[in-house]
Amino acid sequence: MDQPALLEMRGITKEFPGVKALDGVDLTVRAGTVHALMGENGAGKSTLMKCLFGIYSKDGGTIRLDGKEVNFKNAKEALENGVAMVHQELNQALTRSVQDNLWLGRYPKVGGIMVSEGIMAKRTKEIFEQLEVTVNPKAIMSTLPVSQRQMVEIAKAVSYDSKIIVFDEPTSSLTEEEVEHLFRIINMLRDKGCGIIYISHKMDEILRISDDVTIMRDGTWVATKPAKDLTMEEIIRLMVGRELTNRFPPKTNKPGEVILDVEHMAGRYTRLKDASFQLRKGEVLGIAGLDGSGRTEVLENLFGAMTREGGHIRLHGKEIQNRSPKESIKNGFALLTEERRATGIFGIRDIKENTVISNLKGYLMGGVCLSDKKMREDTDWAIQAMHIKTPSQKTQIRSLSGGNQQKVIIGRWLLTKPEILLLDEPTRGIDVGAKYEIYQLIIDLANEGKGVIVVSSEMPELLGICDRILVMSGGQVAGEVDAKNTSQEEILTLAAKYV
Amino acid sequence: MSQESKDLAAKAQKFSGKQVGNLLMNNMLIIIMVVAAIGIAIYRPGFVAPSSLINILSLTAAYLPAALGIAGCIVLTGTDLSAGRCVGLTACVSASLLQSVEASNKMWPNIGTLPVWLVIIIAMLIGACVGAFNGFFVGKFKLHPFIVTLGTQLILYTLLLLYVQMGNNGGGTIGSLDASYTDFVRAPLFSIPAANGASIPIPRYVLYSIILAAIMWFIWNKTTFGKNMFALGSNEEAARVSGVNVLLTTIMVFALAGAMYGWTGFIEGARVAANNANTGLNYELDAIAACVIGGVSFVGGIGKISGIIIGVIMLRLIFVGLTFTGVDQNYQYLIKGAIILFACALDMRKYLVKK
Numbered sequence: 115m116d117q118p119a120l121l122e123m124r125g126i127t128k129e130f131p132g133v134k135a136l137d138g139v140d141l142t143v144r145a146g147t148v149h150a151l152m153g154e155n156g157a158g159k160s161t162l163m164k165c166l167f168g169i170y171s172k173d174g175g176t177i178r179l180d181g182k183e184v185n186f187k188n189a190k191e192a193l194e195n196g197v198a199m200v201h202q203e204l205n206q207a208l209t210r211s212v213q214d215n216l217w218l219g220r221y222p223k224v225g226g227i228m229v230s231e232g233i234m235a236k237r238t239k240e241i242f243e244q245l246e247v248t249v250n251p252k253a254i255m256s257t258l259p260v261s262q263r264q265m266v267e268i269a270k271a272v273s274y275d276s277k278i279i280v281f282d283e284p285t286s287s288l289t290e291e292e293v294e295h296l297f298r299i300i301n302m303l304r305d306k307g308c309g310i311i312y313i314s315h316k317m318d319e320i321l322r323i324s325d326d327v328t329i330m331r332d333g334t335w336v337a338t339k340p341a342k343d344l345t346m347e348e349i350i351r352l353m354v355g356r357e358l359t360n361r362f363p364p365k366t367n368k369p370g371e372v373i374l375d376v377e378h379m380a381g382r383y384t385r386l387k388d389a390s391f392q393l394r395k396g397e398v399l400g401i402a403g404l405d406g407s408g409r410t411e412v413l414e415n416l417f418g419a420m421t422r423e424g425g426h427i428r429l430h431g432k433e434i435q436n437r438s439p440k441e442s443i444k445n446g447f448a449l450l451t452e453e454r455r456a457t458g459i460f461g462i463r464d465i466k467e468n469t470v471i472s473n474l475k476g477y478l479m480g481g482v483c484l485s486d487k488k489m490r491e492d493t494d495w496a497i498q499a500m501h502i503k504t505p506s507q508k509t510q511i512r513s514l515s516g517g518n519q520q521k522v523i524i525g526r527w528l529l530t531k532p533e534i535l536l537l538d539e540p541t542r543g544i545d546v547g548a549k550y551e552i553y554q555l556i557i558d559l560a561n562e563g564k565g566v567i568v569v570s571s572e573m574p575e576l577l578g579i580c581d582r583i584l585v586m587s588g589g590q591v592a593g594e595v596d597a598k599n600t601s602q603e604e605i606l607t608l609a610a611k612y613v
Numbered sequence: 614m615s616q617e618s619k620d621l622a623a624k625a626q627k628f629s630g631k632q633v634g635n636l637l638m639n640n641m642l643i644i645i646m647v648v649a650a651i652g653i654a655i656y657r658p659g660f661v662a663p664s665s666l667i668n669i670l671s672l673t674a675a676y677l678p679a680a681l682g683i684a685g686c687i688v689l690t691g692t693d694l695s696a697g698r699c700v701g702l703t704a705c706v707s708a709s710l711l712q713s714v715e716a717s718n719k720m721w722p723n724i725g726t727l728p729v730w731l732v733i734i735i736a737m738l739i740g741a742c743v744g745a746f747n748g749f750f751v752g753k754f755k756l757h758p759f760i761v762t763l764g765t766q767l768i769l770y771t772l773l774l775l776y777v778q779m780g781n782n783g784g785g786t787i788g789s790l791d792a793s794y795t796d797f798v799r800a801p802l803f804s805i806p807a808a809n810g811a812s813i814p815i816p817r818y819v820l821y822s823i824i825l826a827a828i829m830w831f832i833w834n835k836t837t838f839g840k841n842m843f844a845l846g847s848n849e850e851a852a853r854v855s856g857v858n859v860l861l862t863t864i865m866v867f868a869l870a871g872a873m874y875g876w877t878g879f880i881e882g883a884r885v886a887a888n889n890a891n892t893g894l895n896y897e898l899d900a901i902a903a904c905v906i907g908g909v910s911f912v913g914g915i916g917k918i919s920g921i922i923i924g925v926i927m928l929r930l931i932f933v934g935l936t937f938t939g940v941d942q943n944y945q946y947l948i949k950g951a952i953i954l955f956a957c958a959l960d961m962r963k964y965l966v967k968k
Contacts, residue, residue, distance in 0.1 A: 190856040205854060207847035209914035210840075218844050219855030227836045383968055420968045 117144040120180060120309040121197075121278050126165055127174035135161045138175070139335045141328055143278065143309040148300060150312045150320045150341065153330035154353055154573070159313050162330070163280055167192045167199060179278070190219070198276035200267050200284050208256040212249055213238040216270050241273045245299050261288050268299065279303060280311040285319060297323055315404055316613060317346040329353055347603070354573065354602040362578030363553050367560035369397035369581055374534055374565055379415055379425035386411035387589035389425075393534065393565040398556060400576035400597065401569045403586030403609050409569045410452050412586065413536040417449040418442045429533075443472065448527035452538040452569070454516065458523050461512035465504050466493045468511045468522050473529040496525030501551060517548025524555060534565045541575060553579050573602045588612030639963060642906055642956050646927045653934040660937045663805055664813050671815070672929045674822035675877075675884055677922065680900040680907075681829045682744075682873025684921050685866040687904050688846040690913035691751060691758030693867070694897055696874050698769035699743050701893030703736040703878025705776055707794075708787040708888040710735065716789030720780040726791045737875035743769065744871020745864050752863030774890050787888040798883035818880050825876065830918040832869070842866050847914025902949060903928045905956040912964045928952070 121143040128136040136158050143149045153159050165172040168186035177184050179195065186192040189199075206215050213234050222233040238251040247269055249262050258266075264284065271279050281300070285293045300310055300323060314320055320327060321341055328338040329352045336352050374393040380386055386408045393399050403409045414420045416427065418436040427434050429445060436442040439449070451457040460468055470477065470489045477484045477492075493507050500521035504514055511519055520540060527535065537556070541549045556579055560566055570576050576583050580597045585608040592611040595604060637644070654661045679696055686693040709720040710732045743765060750761040778784050801814030833839040841862045844852045853859050877896070882888055907924025909916030931952070935945055 189854040193856070205848065205851040207844040207851050207914060209847040209912075210843055214840055214844065215851075218840070218852065219857050221837050221840060223837060227838065229835060229837050229840055231835075414968075 117146050119143070119178075120145040121166075121311075122178040123162070123166065123175065124178075125175040126162060126172050126177070128161055128165055128170060128172050135333050136165065136172075137334045139330065139333070140338070141311075141335075142338070143311055144326070145277075145309055146304055146307045147325040148304055148310040148312050148323050150314065150324035150327045151330065152314075152320065152327060152349060152353060153336075154571075157330040157353070158333040159330060160282070161333070163199065163282065163311070163313070166197065166280075193274050193276070196275065196277035197280075198271035198274045198278070199280040199282065200264075200271050201282055204260070204263050204267055206255050206263060206267065208254075210255060211251070212253050212255060212258070212266050213251040215255055215266060216241075216251075216273065237273075241269050245269055245272060245302075246295065261292050264288060265292070265295075268296065272299070272303065276308065278309045278311065280313070282313045283315070284312075285314065285316065293319070316610060317349060320349070321346065350603050350606055354606075361550070361574070363550065363557055365557060365579070365581075367396050367398065367557055367581070369560075370395035370563070373430055375426075375428040375431075376416065377426045377428075379412070379427065380423040381408075381411055381415050382421040382423040384408075384411045384415065384420050385589045386415055386420075389415075389584075389586070389591050391584050391591065391594065393567060394581075395565060396560045396563050397582070398560050398566045398568060398580045400580030400583040401567060401586060402571075402573060402576050402583050402605050403592075404613065405571065407586040407609065407613075408589040409571075409586050410538055411589070412584075413449060413538050413567065413569055416442075417447055417536055419449065443530055443532075446531070446533035447536065448472075448530060448532035448534070449536045450520070450523055450527065450538055450540055452542070454519060454523070454542070459511045459519050462510055464508045465497070465502070465511055465514075465522060466490065466507040469493045469496045469526050470529065472526050476529070492529055496522065496529065499528075500525045500555065515544075515548065517544040517551065520544060520548075520552060521555070524552075528559075532564065534567070535559060536567050536569075538569045539571065540568060541570070541572070549575075573605055576605075577602070585609055585611075638959065641959055642952070643923065643927060646906075646931055650930050650934055653938055657937045660934060663807055665933065665937070667805065667813050667815055669926070669929050669933050671819060672933070673922075673926050674816075674819040675880060676896075676899055676903065676929065677822045677925050678825050678873045678880070679877045679896055680903045680921050680925050681826065681918070682870035682877075683897060683900040684904045684907075684909045684916055685833075685842060685870050686758060687901070687909045687911060688842060688914060688916050689751075689758075689863065689866055690846055690911060692762065692897075692901060692911075693744075693747065693758065693870055694762040695743060695747060695765035695769055696762075696870070696897035696900055697893045697895050698766050698773060699740055699871060699874040699893070700878045700881060700896050701888075701890065702769055702773045702776065703739050703875045704882040704885070704892045705773060705787055705878075705888045705890075706739060707732050707736045707879045707882035708790060708886075709776075709780070709782065711791050711794040711882070712787065712789050713791040718781050718783075718785065719789070720782040720787060722781060726793065729793055729797050732794075733876070733879055736879040737872045740871035740873070740875025740878065741868045742871065744868040744874075747871070748864035748867030749860075751867065752860040758867075770890075777890050785889070787882075788886060790883055790886055795883045795886065798880055816884075818884065821880070825873075826918060826922060833918060838862065838865060843914050845914075898949070899928060902953045902956070905953060905960065908960070910960050910964070911957065912960070 119142050123141040126136050126139045139158065139162055141162065151159050161170065164170040166177060168188050168191060184195060207218065216238055217234055221229045224230045235251060242249065247265050249258065249266055255263060284296060288296060303310060312324055324341045326338060327341050327344055329336045329349065331353060371394060372392045373395050377390050379389045389412050401409045401412055411420060415422050416436065418438045418441060427436055434445050436445060466489060470492060474484065477488045479485050490507065496502065497504060502518050502521045504518060511522060541552050544552065556566055556568065568580060577597055583595050583597050583605065585592045585595065585605055587609050590612055593608040659665060679700060683693050683696055710727050712719045714726060747761050747765055750756050751758050798818050799816045802817050802820055804812035804814045806812050841852065841857045844857060845859060845862050849859060878893065881892060885892065903924035904921055906927050907920035909920060932945060935948065
């Protein structure tokens, strides 16, 4: 480690209500090196970068750039001080041209107010030639494939003459050839003396391109080692190495006969390419995979919330269509959506309304009027059966904790008497105690003979409560493993199969 | 030809077929309107007589500036409902400041006749202030422009009602304008000889509208402000992290729109020449309709000056055409409404994200 430290982050701490997202994390990036930042989903990589860019304000710790302490208030300030980032989600003005995007916020001016298209074109050409990017600078952004938009974003970050450039999953939408191109650019920047922070899930890339590797887990720093001393196995062990004791209720459910058979399901507009699997009565089937691997798409295509391109769904051997959520509910399906706040709860409505909303037909009297008594009884049932902690039925659901909100929604679905429950990230944003209760609920449902499919980005959770786990990769099923005889390492390897 | 290249050729054919379909679909409204105009011209040849065409041209010129202004608000995914009342207020102010000294009930008897250029500045300044007010509420408090400008529309109406009560006017119509004013706006630019030996004048405000359109084109396409406006409409977050001053840009877009309504008010004051509290009523609806027809999208970040001009022309063409065919006046709102719905549906079709 002979190069000088360019960026030093020391003891960075960040707390969100109820969660310690970062706990004393250190990161030192030396000039002229590529520093890989690794960790599972939710390990705190993005939060750390957001603290660097001032998108979040850190609660503790210091950041030094070139030995000088800095505290950026926003992305603009970071850019002006030579810290740039290529975001995973592209943040671009899609209706505008490539070069308009490239120089947005710092257009070359003539006469005070006019934009000099000439200078802009010249500088664009220079930077594209330097980076060997072959994108038409006049093309409208939305007409370009995602990989080219990604290259424009990379060129933009480089064009700020940054000392530190963060690449957040830059290769997720690139072809192999384009990845080679990106690596040439990164090597060039390294030779120029820049410090590169490289965030990726792809082990082989990390081992190839990086000089140092920092591994994070659960918001804490785990290790920083030279890449040449690391192996793929070693990295995975450091990433996942946590103990699993008593975090999950005993698995008492017994899978029975096959009730659901899905063959070659694919999405018409979504990135689900091919999924085939079976679900048994009383079984908990997990779906694992990286972000963007098509996990959520499996559930939403099955539920009819997305349009399917082909494939067959058989329930008890009988072909069903599930063209819309309404039809799926009739067929005995229920879907707990991934984004609870956006697509799960009706925040300003009370517990009762949130509980009965999917089952209103059940409360009709004479076909017109809803029976308030029945609705109150069912809501009481849900509050007791799900152990929902709420002052009353009249409480606005948004004032409950995440765990209790989730229990209300599970109660809502149980009132529709579903046979198959699709749960998308059922424990996201829920504290540890409440997670256990949700796990118990899932096991109980399976014990009652329901089929449960659980999508989760937390692997220990899938290993703890599922019978089998389906691993998605690049929109396809990469493999199916028995939860009792597998390891996180095996799942991670499968998840990287088609990326 | 190998099988592979045949496949490729077939693919290209299919692709271009789809492209042609899309092109047709995306310009469907204009195609329908042109066909309708041609139909009317065949049915009633008077529709395309020079006098009628110049009438359409003049009306287009009168309605264009407001549309140019409101288009900026739409580019920001907003709208501006205060445009019509703003036109009304500035029309009454302009007319009251430029009544001839002989007018029997001159509103402000003591000011004599102000220079025309001063009144133009006053009218545009009033408009710009109203716009900046709108823009401030939109940008600072993140209110939807629909709400903000609905509020301003009502506030302006009271100001307008109070204004026409002031001085010697007593709520009446503001007319008897000074010749310097009416000449500046309406005097013939040049005349075109018509069939029966008469000549049809083209009013001066047509020229002004052409100049304004050119200035707006320059602002939209050549200035930092214009580019920032489009970037902001396309992706506010991207604009913000790239260092664009979002609040200032929003205020400026609305203020520029307001200045355009001020100009429209100044022209309308002399063009209609009978100004009261109803002047300018519902102008924003015509302006918004013209923008939508011309491809300024409510999705944001999309729009062209040429499109807006075409939109205004098309709308006027249809209205004048309807008059020619003798369609009941009551139906024109139905047709206006249908055009707006159809245009927006076609527009959204382009941007729908299918799941």
